[in-house]
Amino acid sequence: MANWDVIVIGGGHAGCEAAAAAARAGARTLLLTHKLETIGEMSCNPAIGGLGKGHLVREIDALDGLMGRLADKAGIQFRMLNRSKGAAVRGPRSQIDRRLYREAMQAELSATPNLEIAAAAVEDLIVEDGRVAGAVDAEGRAYRAGRVVLTTGTFLKGVIHRGEERIPAGRVGDQPAIGLSDRLYALGLNMGRLKTGTPARLVGSSIAWDRLEMQAADDEPVPFSFLTDRIEVPQIACGITYTTAETHRIIAERLGESAVYGGKLTGRGPRYCPSIEDKVVRFADKESHQIFLEPEGLDDDTVYPNGISTSVSEETQDLFLRTIPGLENVQVRRYGYAIEYDYVDPRELFPTLEVKALPGLYLAGQIQRHHGLRGGGRAGPGRRPQRRPRREGLGARPVRPRRGLHRRPDRRSRHPRRHRALSDVHQPGGVPPDAPRRQRRPAAH
Numbered sequence: 001m002a003n004w005d006v007i008v009i010g011g012g013h014a015g016c017e018a019a020a021a022a023a024r025a026g027a028r029t030l031l032l033t034h035k036l037e038t039i040g041e042m043s044c045n046p047a048i049g050g051l052g053k054g055h056l057v058r059e060i061d062a063l064d065g066l067m068g069r070l071a072d073k074a075g076i077q078f079r080m081l082n083r084s085k086g087a088a089v090r091g092p093r094s095q096i097d098r099r100l101y102r103e104a105m106q107a108e109l110s111a112t113p114n115l116e117i118a119a120a121a122v123e124d125l126i127v128e129d130g131r132v133a134g135a136v137d138a139e140g141r142a143y144r145a146g147r148v149v150l151t152t153g154t155f156l157k158g159v160i161h162r163g164e165e166r167i168p169a170g171r172v173g174d175q176p177a178i179g180l181s182d183r184l185y186a187l188g189l190n191m192g193r194l195k196t197g198t199p200a201r202l203v204g205s206s207i208a209w210d211r212l213e214m215q216a217a218d219d220e221p222v223p224f225s226f227l228t229d230r231i232e233v234p235q236i237a238c239g240i241t242y243t244t245a246e247t248h249r250i251i252a253e254r255l256g257e258s259a260v261y262g263g264k265l266t267g268r269g270p271r272y273c274p275s276i277e278d279k280v281v282r283f284a285d286k287e288s289h290q291i292f293l294e295p296e297g298l299d300d301d302t303v304y305p306n307g308i309s310t311s312v313s314e315e316t317q318d319l320f321l322r323t324i325p326g327l328e329n330v331q332v333r334r335y336g337y338a339i340e341y342d343y344v345d346p347r348e349l350f351p352t353l354e355v356k357a358l359p360g361l362y363l364a365g366q367i368q369r370h371h372g373l374r375g376g377g378r379a380g381p382g383r384r385p386q387r388r389p390r391r392e393g394l395g396a397r398p399v400r401p402r403r404g405l406h407r408r409p410d411r412r413s414r415h416p417r418r419h420r421a422l423s424d425v426h427q428p429g430g431v432p433p434d435a436p437r438r439q440r441r442p443a444a445h
């Protein structure tokens with residue numbers, strides 16, 4: 001049976017960062033994930049950054065993470081959100097070419113020393129003497145390591161909801177992880193169900209672009225990474241349209257089809273990102289909601305309609321989409337859905353993301369309620385100091401970032417130098433105070 005220092009399970013945002021960070025720190029690392037070809041796949045909106053998230057990408061970059069550098073190689077519409085406001089609340093964001101990002105991530109990981117990558121569906125953990133000792137896949141193969149990082153995203157007992165359909169899946173086209181979830185429950189961890197959703201994907205050539213307002217990228221795209229000199233990828237424009245009174249009428253009449261309003265699922269969203277059903281019910285006084293039509297790649301005719309995630313039936317999706325200006329003759333490439341999955345209460349974790357009940361096991365990304373974007377950056381060895389000193393990073397040679405980066409938030413204001421350092425992370429070089437106000441884009445998932 002082969003041995004590693006660290007095994008990372010899952011090749012999404014969190015798993016890629018965790019695997020690269022552990023390997024960089026000198027640990028012999030194995031990344032196990034369902035399919036090699038979906039390493040670096042974006043489950044929902046192909047976008048990185050945005051308000052409340054773009055600065056996290058910069059922090060990950062400052063810690064030598066991958067996401068910022070690779071987004072710079074794959075970004076097809078860079079925009080600085082909140083440009084007219086103070087530096088601390090600006091949000092760098094980019095629409096991403098799905099294929100370019102996936103390929104860049106796969107190339108980066110393949111070239112990382114100390115990192116092996118294998119395709120396997122992990123079904124169980126090896127537990128010995130009260131701590132984790134490895135993982136077991138669906139074929140019964142065992143992989144041993146003193147540290148295991150779980151970054152399984154929305155896959156733990158995942159179920160897709162669309163109208164009356166129920167499909168066990170980690171995301172569309174991928175099997176859910178069942179055994180691992182049972183193991184976590186057996187550890188006595190406090191767990192629950194969360195839900196999230198995604199909109200239909202549209203065929204770009206069926207959209208009447210010439211009748212839509214278009215939004216261009218920034219004239220001078222600002223890279224996410226401090227290591228990127230300039231953005232070389234061609235930049236594109238996105239379309240803007242709006243729901244109508246007719247859209248809202250159809251959705252309101254058929255609310256019972258929706259996963260949440262039909263009472264079919266109880267999970268709450270990991271963050272505030274309402275479906276179009278939510279918007280129609282909770283903001284009933286609004287006559288329309290803005291939708292950004294975002295191409296998924298330079299050579300891809302698929303369009304992501306940002307702002308209308310939904311779990312109503314396919315028939316209802318067809319009906320309401322065609323009430324939206326520019327989408328009167330739209331063809332759907334893939335229908336929207338909601339997905340419900342198990343998560344672990346983050347209070348079960350130490351600040352290092354190690355599970356209190358099982359030494360050596362770490363959870364990062366959506367499995368513990370975070371975005372992969374956030375959790376991945378925090379998944380590296382010894383990212384935060386312990387209350388009591390322990391040499392217990394993931395790898396053989398734990399990395400200790402500068403102390404100043406990890407002071408408690410309530411002490412920030414007493415440390416102006418740290419403040420300045422963080423502001424620079426958020427906005428290197430600054431933005432002129434007279435920069436024009438830009439249109440706000442819904443959250444990138």
Ligand SMILES: Cc1cc2nc3c(=O)[nH]c(=O)nc-3n(C[C@H](O)[C@H](O)[C@H](O)COP(=O)(O)OP(=O)(O)OC[C@H]3O[C@@H](n4cnc5c(N)ncnc54)[C@H](O)[C@@H]3O)c2cc1C
Nearest residue numbers: 010011012013014033034043122153155177198365366372
């Ligand atoms: C439909 C949909 C809508 C979403 N909407 C939102 C949203 O509104 N807001 C938000 O914050 N996030 C949303 N997300 C989640 C979004 O994808 C995450 O924020 C981000 O991708 C999570 O990153 P991650 O690395 O934690 O997990 P993922 O990107 O989901 O990666 C998980 C990886 O683990 C692998 N894996 C899982 N189980 C196993 C196993 N047993 N063995 C081997 N490999 C395994 C998978 O193959 C995959 O590579 C949505 C996801 C989906 C599917």
